[in-house]
Amino acid sequence: MPDTLRHYLIIAVPLLIVMAVLPSVYSNHLLLFNFVIFFILAQGVNIIYGFTGYLPFGYVGFFGAGAYGFAIMVMHLNAPAPLAVLVGGAVAVVLGLILTPLLRLAGAYFSIANLAAALAVLHLVANPALEQITKGPYGVALNGTFNPTMAYAGGILILALTLGIVVYLKNSSFGLALQAVREDSFSASMSGVNVVKMRTVAWLASALVAGLAGGVFAWYVSVFYPDNVFSADFSIFAIVFALFGGVATISGPLIGVIILYGIYNLIGFTTPQYFQLIYGLLIMALVLFLPAGLVSLATRRGWYVP
Amino acid sequence: MIRKASIALAAALTLGTQAFAADAPAEIKIGTLYASSGRYASISMPVHSALKLWVEQKNAEGGVYVKAFDKKIPIKLVAYDDQSNTATAATLYNQLVTQDKVDMLVADSGSVLTAPAVTIARDHKMFLFDQTGTGASFFSKDNPYIALMADPVSTIWPKPVADFITHDGPGLGIKKVAILYSTNEFTGTQANAVRKFIKDSGAPIEIVYDQGIPTETTNYTVIINNILAKEPDAVIHLGYAPNDIAFLRNVQDVGAKFKMLFCIYPGLETELLEKNVGAKGLQHVFTYVPPQELEYPVNFGMKMSDFKKAWDAKYKDGKIEFGFNSVAGYTTALVLEKTLSVATSLDRMELRKAVFSLSGKLKTLDGTFALDEMGGQIGELTPLGQLELNEHGHIKFVSIYPHETATGKPVYPRP
Numbered sequence: 001m002p003d004t005l006r007h008y009l010i011i012a013v014p015l016l017i018v019m020a021v022l023p024s025v026y027s028n029h030l031l032l033f034n035f036v037i038f039f040i041l042a043q044g045v046n047i048i049y050g051f052t053g054y055l056p057f058g059y060v061g062f063f064g065a066g067a068y069g070f071a072i073m074v075m076h077l078n079a080p081a082p083l084a085v086l087v088g089g090a091v092a093v094v095l096g097l098i099l100t101p102l103l104r105l106a107g108a109y110f111s112i113a114n115l116a117a118a119l120a121v122l123h124l125v126a127n128p129a130l131e132q133i134t135k136g137p138y139g140v141a142l143n144g145t146f147n148p149t150m151a152y153a154g155g156i157l158i159l160a161l162t163l164g165i166v167v168y169l170k171n172s173s174f175g176l177a178l179q180a181v182r183e184d185s186f187s188a189s190m191s192g193v194n195v196v197k198m199r200t201v202a203w204l205a206s207a208l209v210a211g212l213a214g215g216v217f218a219w220y221v222s223v224f225y226p227d228n229v230f231s232a233d234f235s236i237f238a239i240v241f242a243l244f245g246g247v248a249t250i251s252g253p254l255i256g257v258i259i260l261y262g263i264y265n266l267i268g269f270t271t272p273q274y275f276q277l278i279y280g281l282l283i284m285a286l287v288l289f290l291p292a293g294l295v296s297l298a299t300r301r302g303w304y305v306p
Numbered sequence: 307m308i309r310k311a312s313i314a315l316a317a318a319l320t321l322g323t324q325a326f327a328a329d330a331p332a333e334i335k336i337g338t339l340y341a342s343s344g345r346y347a348s349i350s351m352p353v354h355s356a357l358k359l360w361v362e363q364k365n366a367e368g369g370v371y372v373k374a375f376d377k378k379i380p381i382k383l384v385a386y387d388d389q390s391n392t393a394t395a396a397t398l399y400n401q402l403v404t405q406d407k408v409d410m411l412v413a414d415s416g417s418v419l420t421a422p423a424v425t426i427a428r429d430h431k432m433f434l435f436d437q438t439g440t441g442a443s444f445f446s447k448d449n450p451y452i453a454l455m456a457d458p459v460s461t462i463w464p465k466p467v468a469d470f471i472t473h474d475g476p477g478l479g480i481k482k483v484a485i486l487y488s489t490n491e492f493t494g495t496q497a498n499a500v501r502k503f504i505k506d507s508g509a510p511i512e513i514v515y516d517q518g519i520p521t522e523t524t525n526y527t528v529i530i531n532n533i534l535a536k537e538p539d540a541v542i543h544l545g546y547a548p549n550d551i552a553f554l555r556n557v558q559d560v561g562a563k564f565k566m567l568f569c570i571y572p573g574l575e576t577e578l579l580e581k582n583v584g585a586k587g588l589q590h591v592f593t594y595v596p597p598q599e600l601e602y603p604v605n606f607g608m609k610m611s612d613f614k615k616a617w618d619a620k621y622k623d624g625k626i627e628f629g630f631n632s633v634a635g636y637t638t639a640l641v642l643e644k645t646l647s648v649a650t651s652l653d654r655m656e657l658r659k660a661v662f663s664l665s666g667k668l669k670t671l672d673g674t675f676a677l678d679e680m681g682g683q684i685g686e687l688t689p690l691g692q693l694e695l696n697e698h699g700h701i702k703f704v705s706i707y708p709h710e711t712a713t714g715k716p717v718y719p720r721p
Contacts, residue, residue, distance in 0.1 A: 028405055034397050127518070137489045137494040137518075138491050138495055139491050141444075146428075222425050223424045223425045224392075228392045228418060228422075231391070231393070233392075268388075268397075275387060276343065
């Protein structure tokens with residue numbers, strides 16, 4: 001069986017089925033929806049960081065842009081929600097294109113510039129002078145499209161698309177070329193890899209999934225402020241989850257979300273007073289003992305991790 | 307025949323009473339969130355602590371009277387920590403509704419952490435007791451599942467400030483006004499309201515400076531000089547506490563002498579501002595007068611002095627600030643208690659009906675509880691006051707406007 005098909009069958013399809021079925025057995029649908037959102041965002045970080053080495057501290061900029069792309073389509077054009085979600089994704093891609101020059105930076109410089117770019121987008125959206133378009137800082141209320149069930153289904157579809165992209169990157173020569181660029185862009189270039197094109201495609205794919213996730217998030221929550229959808233927590237969580245599981249794999253970010261976001265909610269529901277302590281210790285342990293993520297426990301032993 | 311009917315009626319009543327008592331829950335579950343850390347912790351913890359204080363008080367008395375079951379029932383407060391994270395808050399609100407199945411849903415403090423609750427409450431047709439989320443977008447005619455408990459809705463909150471400028475201002479010589487605000491929902495909406503009230507008044511007041519700046523702004527030196535260049539007679543600065551601290555410090559640094567200077571947080575978080583700006587820096591600054599400075603007459607719950615005593619007894623270490631936000635939390639608690647005492651069932655719409663029936667009648671230490679038709683709080687207005695120094699060099703409030711609650715005259719222009 002080809003690896004691509006095997007990865008679809010053992011990782012993507014079971015996860016999608018489980019996430020599709022869970023709402024019928026567990027009634028906190030918003031918790032499940034947040035899991036779906038973080039699966040998408042962690043994989044989005046995986047696309048850009050795991051395969052190219054760019055750590056996007058301002059990743060939430062795409063998410064927020066997608067949410068506001070959705071909101072503007074609904075508020076001003078009465079667009080149907082699924083179309084507005086697609087436009088949210090497109091808005092994020094356009095933003096990604098505008099920010100493409102950031103890819104000329106490397107390491108911490110890229111991360112900081114990306115964070116600054118996300119803040120710039122936040123302040124643009126929250127600018128009172130744009131109240132007629134974005135509602136500025138006063139918040140958006142999209143009561144007409146409110147439909148949590150359909151939004152959840154939309155989230156599952158976007159997760160399927162995201163997993164499809166990651167499975168493709170993991171198994172294609174394109175993904176291999178990206179990893180070559182990540183390891184040593186100069187050598188990759190010498191070997192005939194179009195470094196700029198490769199990075200740009202990965203960057204835009206990463207932006208697309210975050211924008212779509214933002215759109216579907218806006219569809220689900222329907223009332224939000226710029227601070228809600230541009231919250232740095234989204235970036236931090238997505239990065240931590242991806243790193244915890246292990247990047248440049250299909251399963252790593254998923255494992256990271258299941259364990260860390262699962263523990264996060266478990267502590268939140270039971271012993272919130274110990275939250276910072278338990279979570280902090282967990283992340284410290286990861287940094288000290290498993291810097292390459294949980295999957296490195298297996299890869300160290302020579303086991304293959306998809 | 308009559309005898310038989312009487313016996314049947316008595317039997318029915320007995321059975322009915324037994325069924326009624328059996329149906330009464332062992333406890334009334336009130337679900338809420340708080341932020342122990344993060345950006346909103348400073349406003350959330352005093353509010354939540356006041357709610358906890360009320361729960362302990364009532365449970366010590368055997369619970370609250372619940373009309374629906376005609377008896378006192380203890381309260382169980384189900385509270386989760388959202389850590390100022392809105393995505394977490396959304397999940398936890400949903401947990402309260404779908405898993406804990408709380409009887410009453412109370413939002414966390416501030417509009418940003420209330421926003422997720424608005425959608426969830428509406429989705430589950432659950433009435434939301436919005437403590438201090440003043441965002442105008444929450445309140446609409448097609449959303450009957452919300453009411454604001456303890457702060458005036460942002461669109462009317464600054465009315466006393468604007469009214470003072472338009473009514474008393476021209477007599478004092480105020481003709482030119484500068485508005486500087488942080489671009490977030492809370493202060494942005496207040497800026498809009500001030501602008502609208504001034505323009506609609508028809509008073510001979512000109513807005514010569516009107517600028518929104520990012521909430522993260524920490525250096526106002528250039529901005530202050532820009533404002534000075536416009537020579538305004540009054541400056542209205544609308545920002546969060548850190549904005550006010552930075553702004554007032556920079557005003558001192560630059561040596562700017564604004565004839566009238568209004569800021570929000572010297573009134574709402576006085577201790578914090580006095581610690582960071584100094585009493586001298588706050589002298590003559592105009593601000594909102596918090597309820598703890600006014601001692602409103604009450605017809606339900608503790609008076610301010612009693613509440614302060616109860617607060618000091620429970621929170622002896624003084625780590626959680628007593629003030630505007632703690633009063634807001636206690637006010638929410640009083641509305642919850644009064645609602646349970648008049649609602650004939652715990653049905654969502656009956657709770658709503660009960661809350662709205664209190665409008666204009668319930669008088670607490672926070673003033674008169676009054677709602678507009680969409681659930682926005684239009685009572686509990688905070689008067690305009692001015693900060694002066696007492697004989698010990700500490701800050702004291704002088705209520706200026708409206709005249710009915712005034713305790714002194716404005717010092718204008720600022721010496």
